[in-house]
Amino acid sequence: MTAGIPHDRSPVTHVAGLPARPARFADWPDWAPSAVVDAIRAAGVERPWAHQEEAASLAWSGAHVVISTGTASGKSLAYQLPVLSSLAADPRACALYLSPTKALGADQLRAVSSVGVPDVRAAGYDGDTPMDERDWVRAHARWLFTNPDMLHRGILSNHSRWARFFRKLTYVVIDECHSYRGVFGSHVALLLRRLRRVAAHYGSSPVFVLASATAADPGEFALRLSGVDCAAVTRDHSPRGARTVVLWEPPLMENMSGENGAPVRRSAGAEASRILADLVVEGARSLAFVRSRRGAELTALTARRILSEVDDSLPPLVAAYRAGFLPEERRALERDLLAGRLLGVATTNALELGVDIAGLDAVVLAGYPGTLASFWQQSGRAGRSGEEALVVFIARDDPLDTYLVHHPAALLDRPVETAVLDPANPYVLGPQLVCAAAELPLTGGELDMFGGQAARDVLEYLVADKVLRRRSSGWYWTSRDRPQHEVGIRGSDAEQIAVVEADSSRLLGTVDPGSACATVHPGAVYLHQGSSYVVDELDLAEGLAMVHAEDPEWNTSARELVDIAVLNTVQRRDFGGVSVFLGEVAVTSQVVAYLRRLPSGEILDQIPLDLPAQELRTRAVWYTIDESLLKESRLTVDVAESVAGERVGGEGNGDPETGNARRTPGGAGLVPARIPGALHAAEHAAIGLLPLFATCDRWDIGGVSTALHGDTGEATVFVHDGHPGGAGFADRGFAALVPWLAATREAIVSCECPTGCPSCVQSPKCGNGNEPLDKAGAVVVLDIVLGALRHQHEIERDHGGS
Numbered sequence: 001m002t003a004g005i006p007h008d009r010s011p012v013t014h015v016a017g018l019p020a021r022p023a024r025f026a027d028w029p030d031w032a033p034s035a036v037v038d039a040i041r042a043a044g045v046e047r048p049w050a051h052q053e054e055a056a057s058l059a060w061s062g063a064h065v066v067i068s069t070g071t072a073s074g075k076s077l078a079y080q081l082p083v084l085s086s087l088a089a090d091p092r093a094c095a096l097y098l099s100p101t102k103a104l105g106a107d108q109l110r111a112v113s114s115v116g117v118p119d120v121r122a123a124g125y126d127g128d129t130p131m132d133e134r135d136w137v138r139a140h141a142r143w144l145f146t147n148p149d150m151l152h153r154g155i156l157s158n159h160s161r162w163a164r165f166f167r168k169l170t171y172v173v174i175d176e177c178h179s180y181r182g183v184f185g186s187h188v189a190l191l192l193r194r195l196r197r198v199a200a201h202y203g204s205s206p207v208f209v210l211a212s213a214t215a216a217d218p219g220e221f222a223l224r225l226s227g228v229d230c231a232a233v234t235r236d237h238s239p240r241g242a243r244t245v246v247l248w249e250p251p252l253m254e255n256m257s258g259e260n261g262a263p264v265r266r267s268a269g270a271e272a273s274r275i276l277a278d279l280v281v282e283g284a285r286s287l288a289f290v291r292s293r294r295g296a297e298l299t300a301l302t303a304r305r306i307l308s309e310v311d312d313s314l315p316p317l318v319a320a321y322r323a324g325f326l327p328e329e330r331r332a333l334e335r336d337l338l339a340g341r342l343l344g345v346a347t348t349n350a351l352e353l354g355v356d357i358a359g360l361d362a363v364v365l366a367g368y369p370g371t372l373a374s375f376w377q378q379s380g381r382a383g384r385s386g387e388e389a390l391v392v393f394i395a396r397d398d399p400l401d402t403y404l405v406h407h408p409a410a411l412l413d414r415p416v417e418t419a420v421l422d423p424a425n426p427y428v429l430g431p432q433l434v435c436a437a438a439e440l441p442l443t444g445g446e447l448d449m450f451g452g453q454a455a456r457d458v459l460e461y462l463v464a465d466k467v468l469r470r471r472s473s474g475w476y477w478t479s480r481d482r483p484q485h486e487v488g489i490r491g492s493d494a495e496q497i498a499v500v501e502a503d504s505s506r507l508l509g510t511v512d513p514g515s516a517c518a519t520v521h522p523g524a525v526y527l528h529q530g531s532s533y534v535v536d537e538l539d540l541a542e543g544l545a546m547v548h549a550e551d552p553e554w555n556t557s558a559r560e561l562v563d564i565a566v567l568n569t570v571q572r573r574d575f576g577g578v579s580v581f582l583g584e585v586a587v588t589s590q591v592v593a594y595l596r597r598l599p600s601g602e603i604l605d606q607i608p609l610d611l612p613a614q615e616l617r618t619r620a621v622w623y624t625i626d627e628s629l630l631k632e633s634r635l636t637v638d639v640a641e642s643v644a645g646e647r648v649g650g651e652g653n654g655d656p657e658t659g660n661a662r663r664t665p666g667g668a669g670l671v672p673a674r675i676p677g678a679l680h681a682a683e684h685a686a687i688g689l690l691p692l693f694a695t696c697d698r699w700d701i702g703g704v705s706t707a708l709h710g711d712t713g714e715a716t717v718f719v720h721d722g723h724p725g726g727a728g729f730a731d732r733g734f735a736a737l738v739p740w741l742a743a744t745r746e747a748i749v750s751c752e753c754p755t756g757c758p759s760c761v762q763s764p765k766c767g768n769g770n771e772p773l774d775k776a777g778a779v780v781v782l783d784i785v786l787g788a789l790r791h792q793h794e795i796e797r798d799h800g801g802s
């Protein structure tokens with residue numbers, strides 16, 4: 001793959017070997033009825049692996065359990081065994097299966113049905129279930145396959161019609177539970193408490209079985225999500241082939257420049273096509289994960305074009321996995337790939353959940369998939385027992401990806417992050433408590449399960465606003481309407497903006513009102529399922545964006561003015577000239593223009609817009625720096641040289657775990673004119689790196705930096721949650737401040753560009769056109785902050801403090 005590339009220009013930044021692991025089997029447990037065991041054996045599983053037996057036996061004994069093991073480690077069997085056994089043992093017993101996506105639920109339903117245990121009456125119940133079938137499901141189904149949305153809107157809201165089901169609800173299976181994070185995760189956590197409450201009302205107390213990708217501290221996460229203590233099964237005994245992991249940084253392209261003249265790297269997608277083509281030539285069965293649907297199509301197309309130049313018989317061996325595949329088409333693709341009739345498939349992470357593809361020769365990841373859990377889930381598709389497999393991780397032009405390819409330990413040796421969720425967020429708790437009260441009046445004794453004091457505070461508001469009524473026996477919803485229909489659980493609670501194709505009146509999708517001005521303003525290019533549209537009109541009052549199909553050669557990005565006000569400080573820590581805060585803020589933003597940009601990064605023009613300002617009340621983490629620290633310096637000119645020098649001098653100048661950042665030689669300092677650009681660059685890179693510490697996407701968070709902030713009176717960098725009330729990301733940043741900022745600094749100095757590019761300090765969603773940005777200054781800012789934090793830690797340590 002690197003043939004012909006001079007050694008000093010090699011894109012390979014690291015190579016690691018992951019050893020093979022043999023299988024460890026257990027016997028079928030005595031408690032499992034032979035009818036169930038025979039059916040599972042007939043379906044192809046001769047004996048359970050040890051972790052499957054352990055989790056299944058815990059669940060059978062009545063313990064709540066979370067099984068957190070690798071890709072294709074057979075988590076399904078771990079819950080199928082106790083559930084099928086209980087359904088076989090008691091003809092009236094029922095079970096509930098929840099999955100984050102409809103497609104995964106459908107796959108699991110099919111898998112359970114194919115096991116062929118009699119009288120299970122497994123049935124799906126989601127938005128696609130026809131009305132006439134719904135009555136049958138309510139009356140007869142014993143194992144219900146649904147999703148949180150349907151549980152919220154269609155089942156709990158109507159629980160008396162499901163009395164038969166709730167009376168004997170024995171198991172609740174929560175599959176891929178690590179995907180319940182952020183605002184959605186917080187809603188699901190409270191939804192599961194509502195479920196337990198309704199089940200208890202009908203006299204049942206189901207056992208929860210959670211399945212998760214490998215995660216740090218899955219027991220703690222399972223407790224936060226489900227509200228019940230869960231035993232954690234984490235030792236994976238499924239067999240695994242040896243793998244070689246290669247980290248790859250695409251080279252900078254010569255004679256190409258992007259925003260503000262920044263250098264541009266070859267795209268991760270283009271590299272993925274080339275590598276996929278090479279693998280196909282070698283006869284390796286390979287999967288390439290690409291971030292966007294359009295990217296997946298392009299990667300397959302380019303790989304086919306490259307292959308057509310090698311041999312005409314090769315291009316048909318490559319395909320793209322498109323969204324909207326039917327289950328049968330998906331099965332056919334799995335079979336073709338496993339049998340070698342297809343050798344290369346390019347896909348979005350749509351193929352990450354609910355596919356039974358394992359044992360491939362190679363997996364290519366074009367860009368970090370956002371979480372370590374996804375990284376291992378995707379790379380886990382490679383590796384057959386007894387044979388070597390290859391994983392290639394290609395960095396995109398982005399600070400987090402840059403950091404990871406230069407710091408392999410952060411990718412390969414770190415425990416998978418725990419998903420962040422915050423069920424105490426009042427913006428989530430409020431509507432959830434209203435739904436709970438509408439299902440069954442809320443009593444004082446139940447408030448602990450909804451967060452105790454946080455719930456009491458929110459209830460006070462709800463009573464004052466006359467949403468709920470307080471009586472001596474509890475809190476009541478007195479309207480005849482069902483509030484569940486007004487409460488969205490997948491993000492913002494407000495009315496979504498509908499994106500409609502004008503010609504056909506077809507609804508293409510919905511956009512959060514908070515981000516509508518930035519994403520569907522007039523003239524914006526809007527992508528939907530691989531097709532491109534241009535927005536003609538945005539009507540915020542009507543909640544409508546009208547679009548027409550058009551695929552211009554440019555994409556668009558909004559320019560916005562953003563202001564931030566501190567509403568309330570929750571925590572504050574002072575470190576001699578540097579202070580760090582966690583609190584509530586109001587972010588006001590106004591989209592004022594947009595840029596049209598070619599794929600090469602070249603900007604065509606800027607077009608003004610007239611749109612109203614929007615306010616977001618959320619949580620933020622921020623730091624302030626005393627003016628004297630920024631200015632007290634001899635060093636104002638040679639900062640850029642010191643950054644370039646560090647890069648040449650090699651990596652490892654700072655340790656993200658300890659925050660042992662090296663001070664810039666000669667001390668820190670900036671002339672006042674450089675301060676805004678330095679803070680802005682430090683803010684961008686910090687936003688890029690926070691997803692490494694808080695399970696979020698950089699699009700879930702935002703930032704503001706200013707040389708003099710009205711509320712703090714000092715130079716300040718804010719990083720805030722992008723959702724009303726916050727989702728726990730800023731809190732996680734505050735808790736992990738030193739490793740987070742140290743990793744941010746490292747990402748900047750790891751990048752070889754001279755003055756800032758998308759791999760370090762430029763942001764793809766900067767509302768300010770990435771102006772001003774001062775890469776070297778950002779390192780100075782971070783050195784000042786880290787130096788102050790470290791100094792304080794040393795004092796505390798020397799004085800025996802914490």
Ligand SMILES: Nc1ncnc2c1ncn2[C@@H]1O[C@H](COP(=O)(O)OP(=O)(O)OP(=O)(O)O)[C@@H](O)[C@H]1O
Nearest residue numbers: 045047048049070071072073074075076077354356
């Ligand atoms: N004990 C076993 N022996 C042999 N094969 C097994 C065993 N248990 C499960 N399998 C097979 O392993 C494959 C993966 O199983 P399954 O889909 O349940 O894994 P998973 O852990 O849920 O995967 P994912 O990471 O995609 O969630 C399936 O083809 C299944 O039939």
